[in-house]
Amino acid sequence: xxxxxxxxxxxxxxxxxxxxxxxxxxxxxxxxxxxxxxxxxxxxxxxxxxxxxxxxxxxxxxxxxxxxxxxxxxxxxxxxxxxxxxxxxxxxxxxxxxxxxxxxxxxxxxxxxxxxxxxxxxxxxxxxxxxxxxxxxxxxxxxxxxxxxxxx
Amino acid sequence: xxxxxxxxxxxxxxxxxxxxxxxxxxxxxxxxxxxxxxxxxxxxxxxxxxxxxxxxxxxxxxxxxxxxxxxxxxxxxxxxxxxxxxxxxxxxxxxxxxxxxxxxxxxxxxxxxxxxxxxxxxxxxxxxxxxxxxxxxxxxxxxxxxxxxxxxxxxxxxxxxxxxxxxxxxxxxxxxxxxxxxxxxxxxxxxxxxxxxxxxxxxxxxxxxxxxxxxxxxxxxxxxxxxxxxxxxxxxxxxxxxxxxxxxxxxxxxxxxxxxxxxxxxxxxxxx
Amino acid sequence: xxxxxxxxxxxxxxxxxxxxxxxxxxxxxxxxxxxxxxxxxxxxxxxxxxxxxxxxxxxxxxxxxxxxxxxxxxxxxxxxxxxxxxxxxxxxxxxxxxxxxxxxxxxxxxxxxxxxxxxxxxxxxxxxxxxxxxxxxxxxxxxxxxxxxxxxxxxxxxxxxxxxxxxxxxxxxxxxxxxxxxxxxxxxxxxxxxxxxxxxxxxxxxxxxxxxxxxxxxxxxxxxxxxxxxxxxxxxxxxxxxxxxxxxxxxxxxxxxxxxxxxxxxxxxxxxxxxxxxxxxxxxxxxxxxxxxxxxxxxxxxxxxxxxxxxxxxxxxxxxxxxxxxxxxxxxxxxxxxxxxxxxxxxxxxxxxxxxxxxxxxxxxxxxxxxxxxxxxxxxxxxxxxxxxxxxx
Numbered sequence: 001x002x003x004x005x006x007x008x009x010x011x012x013x014x015x016x017x018x019x020x021x022x023x024x025x026x027x028x029x030x031x032x033x034x035x036x037x038x039x040x041x042x043x044x045x046x047x048x049x050x051x052x053x054x055x056x057x058x059x060x061x062x063x064x065x066x067x068x069x070x071x072x073x074x075x076x077x078x079x080x081x082x083x084x085x086x087x088x089x090x091x092x093x094x095x096x097x098x099x100x101x102x103x104x105x106x107x108x109x110x111x112x113x114x115x116x117x118x119x120x121x122x123x124x125x126x127x128x129x130x131x132x133x134x135x136x137x138x139x140x141x142x143x144x145x146x147x148x149x150x151x152x
Numbered sequence: 153x154x155x156x157x158x159x160x161x162x163x164x165x166x167x168x169x170x171x172x173x174x175x176x177x178x179x180x181x182x183x184x185x186x187x188x189x190x191x192x193x194x195x196x197x198x199x200x201x202x203x204x205x206x207x208x209x210x211x212x213x214x215x216x217x218x219x220x221x222x223x224x225x226x227x228x229x230x231x232x233x234x235x236x237x238x239x240x241x242x243x244x245x246x247x248x249x250x251x252x253x254x255x256x257x258x259x260x261x262x263x264x265x266x267x268x269x270x271x272x273x274x275x276x277x278x279x280x281x282x283x284x285x286x287x288x289x290x291x292x293x294x295x296x297x298x299x300x301x302x303x304x305x306x307x308x309x310x311x312x313x314x315x316x317x318x319x320x321x322x323x324x325x326x327x328x329x330x331x332x333x334x335x336x337x338x339x340x341x342x343x344x345x346x347x348x349x350x351x352x353x354x355x356x357x358x359x360x361x362x363x364x365x366x367x368x369x370x371x372x373x374x375x376x377x378x379x380x381x382x383x384x385x386x387x388x389x390x391x392x393x394x395x396x397x398x399x400x401x402x403x404x405x406x407x408x409x410x411x412x413x414x415x416x417x418x419x420x421x422x423x424x
Numbered sequence: 425x426x427x428x429x430x431x432x433x434x435x436x437x438x439x440x441x442x443x444x445x446x447x448x449x450x451x452x453x454x455x456x457x458x459x460x461x462x463x464x465x466x467x468x469x470x471x472x473x474x475x476x477x478x479x480x481x482x483x484x485x486x487x488x489x490x491x492x493x494x495x496x497x498x499x500x501x502x503x504x505x506x507x508x509x510x511x512x513x514x515x516x517x518x519x520x521x522x523x524x525x526x527x528x529x530x531x532x533x534x535x536x537x538x539x540x541x542x543x544x545x546x547x548x549x550x551x552x553x554x555x556x557x558x559x560x561x562x563x564x565x566x567x568x569x570x571x572x573x574x575x576x577x578x579x580x581x582x583x584x585x586x587x588x589x590x591x592x593x594x595x596x597x598x599x600x601x602x603x604x605x606x607x608x609x610x611x612x613x614x615x616x617x618x619x620x621x622x623x624x625x626x627x628x629x630x631x632x633x634x635x636x637x638x639x640x641x642x643x644x645x646x647x648x649x650x651x652x653x654x655x656x657x658x659x660x661x662x663x664x665x666x667x668x669x670x671x672x673x674x675x676x677x678x679x680x681x682x683x684x685x686x687x688x689x690x691x692x693x694x695x696x697x698x699x700x701x702x703x704x705x706x707x708x709x710x711x712x713x714x715x716x717x718x719x720x721x722x723x724x725x726x727x728x729x730x731x732x733x734x735x736x737x738x739x740x741x742x743x744x745x746x747x748x749x750x751x752x753x754x755x756x757x758x759x760x761x762x763x764x765x766x767x768x769x770x771x772x773x774x775x776x777x778x779x780x781x782x783x784x785x786x787x788x789x790x791x792x793x794x795x796x797x798x799x800x801x802x803x804x805x806x807x808x809x810x811x812x813x814x815x816x817x
Contacts, residue, residue, distance in 0.1 A: 424748075
């Protein structure tokens with residue numbers, strides 16, 4: 001489902017190198033909140049080791065975990081699409097090492113260089129499409145007792 | 153129809169999930185069925201109720217373990233068995249996973265839901281011959297942590313980082329969940345394999361098989377190196393009743409494990 | 425060897441003697457006879473019970489007996505039954521299972537009657553059908569023991585076709601109207617100025633040996649030639665034909681054809697075609713328990729791929745639409761049968777056409793699929809051609 005979404009597969013080497021020049025090495029202990037729903041999406045990450053979970057706050061309940069992201073995967077795409085606001089929360093499930101990027105700086109590079117901008121847009125588009133496909137498959141409840149769907 | 157079922161005694165019943173149990177069977181008399189290889193199935197007969205195909209999930213010296221989910225009259229009867237009771241057994245039937253054809257290769261075992269049951273003896277066989285194969289990856293998907301088969305084993309493998317290199321994803325986590333959340337194919341990013349030199353073994357709901365096989369092809373696996381286990385209605389298991397046809401394939405005879413090179417076209421035609 | 429086989433001529437007395445010798449040897453002689461307005465296959469006490477003086481008039485969805493002035497016994501077409509009714513019976517017990525008070529289970533193969541059949545009047549298309557069922561039920565790794573036993577003990581007397589019906593198409597399936605192999609004796613019935621007689625060829629040692637016990641005269645060249653001519657003439661009078669193409673490929677390439685919707689709009693999914701088809705072999709199982717609960721029986725009975733339950737899986741049928749079920753039947757018969765059992769599953773007997781309540785014609789459907797595929801390929805060629813023209817400078 002995600003072969004096209006890891007950084008090495010998705011970005012041509014030249015654009016990848018440019019992006020990586022803006023990467024900061026960061027590390028989060030387990031339990032760190034990376035971002036919260038509704039806040040400004042001003043950064044994003046690529047996971048090197050460990051697992052980040054995406055969750056939704058439910059009043060009176062424990063946060064519902066929607067998906068987990070691991071090695072090579074992009075954490076956050078709302079920074080690329082207006083209004084640049086997170087629609088989920090994210091938390092380090094384990095000790096996480098990641099590359100962190102400043103969203104505003106990358107957006108500016110995209111605006112200045114259409115070639116780079118298109119490459120980034122295609123990469124983020126892949127990630128979004130991929131998560132949509134995964135969400136749809138999960139919506140089927142495949143592993144239910146009769147597979148999914150009703151008999152004809 | 154050929155050969156009547158041999159009596160087998162239930163020696164152990166182990167609940168796996170709310171609707172699934174693992175039943176250990178041993179020959180009730182001197183007669184035993186021929187040895188199974190991973191991926192093959194038996195016809196298990198519940199007295200007075202009927203007979204269904206069940207894959208073998210553990211192959212002992214004389215004992216066999218079948219992991220059975222209660223979805224119909226026969227499977228419900230088998231899930232309700234108690235130690236000491238007897239069932240009838242015919243087999244082994246069908247092609248196995250043909251692990252021997254993957255010697256020297258990385259192995260990618262992908263299971264969804266109850267699909268882990270027929271893959272378990274494959275993992276055991278690969279672990280028993282560590283020098284024969286490359287890296288062994290086990291990727292497992294389930295609905296919720298409570299629906300996970302062999303959860304203790306999987307958790308231990310996941311914590312130990314292999315072999316097998318194991319990762320588990322559920323659709324909906326519950327508090328305390330130790331694995332990933334998402335579809336099983338996302339686990340491929342954490343797997344270690346060289347696509348050109350890898351054989352994949354996939355079992356689960358047909359939609360999951362299709363999604364997994366397409367992703368594996370996209371990642372560079374040769375279609376014939378993606379072995380999938382399929383399911384259709386089955387009555388006799390001996391190639392005579394006609395029920396398990398999938399195009400030119402008689403799944404009881406030519407399957408249940410076939411290559412994706414053959415399966416892809418068959419699964420792409422609706423109502424085939 | 426085969427050229428040493430006996431050829432002879434029997435008259436009606438000889439034919440009757442043939443039946444008597446077979447019966448005296450303890451064989452149950454099954455052959456065509458008139459009953460309930462049709463030529464059916466039944467236990468014959470004498471050759472007199474054969475349908476002398478009866479012919480049949482068939483069309484898609486139509487079957488009528490018609491009297492014949494010439495008194496011929498084998499001038500009818502195939503009836504609603506085929507020999508599978510005897511070799512692969514509609515219902516058969518497979519095993520008996522018993523459970524003792526302490527829970528011990530024992531399962532034993534069901535005892536079977538071992539009839540010794542002689543089939544009299546097997547059409548060449550049906551001979552082919554028997555050979556096909558031999559491969560399906562007794563030619564693989566596992567064998568249907570009941571079938572194998574009944575088949576191994578059966579003596580086959582073919583009757584070559586001289587009066588093909590309007591729904592017959594054996595010539596295009598390569599299975600008739602002459603019998604070339606797979607029989608113990610082959611009869612060719614002749615009624616002409618020389619009289620009513622049967623040219624006989626032995627096809628096996630058992631056939632040679634039996635013929636020796638039956639009053640006959642040597643086959644004179646004129647009768648031999650007349651028998652050959654009668655079969656040759658039948659070859660020219662086939663009511664129908666399959667399109668002269670590779671049906672295996674045609675069906676394989678037509679899985680998404682529009683024609684399936686057309687035939688599905690007519691098909692009642694009644695399964696008659698599968699019941700009358702001499703090669704259709706599918707069965708299902710029944711579990712029967714007695715009132716004590718200590719005894720259970722496993723039965724197998726004919727099933728049909730037109731039945732919704734046939735493809736039942738996890739709460740629903742895989743093949744729910746009539747389109748998919750008709751496609752399964754036809755594709756299996758003409759195409760996937762090769763992959764499964766090494767030959768076509770169709771012998772051109774025409775029963776499925778005759779006994780279809782709405783007159784669906786397998787040859788017409790195959791032709792329509794061929795036309796549709798040919799049109800599609802022409803369109804592709806055209807588009808390719810146009811594409812090339814456009815790309816030319």
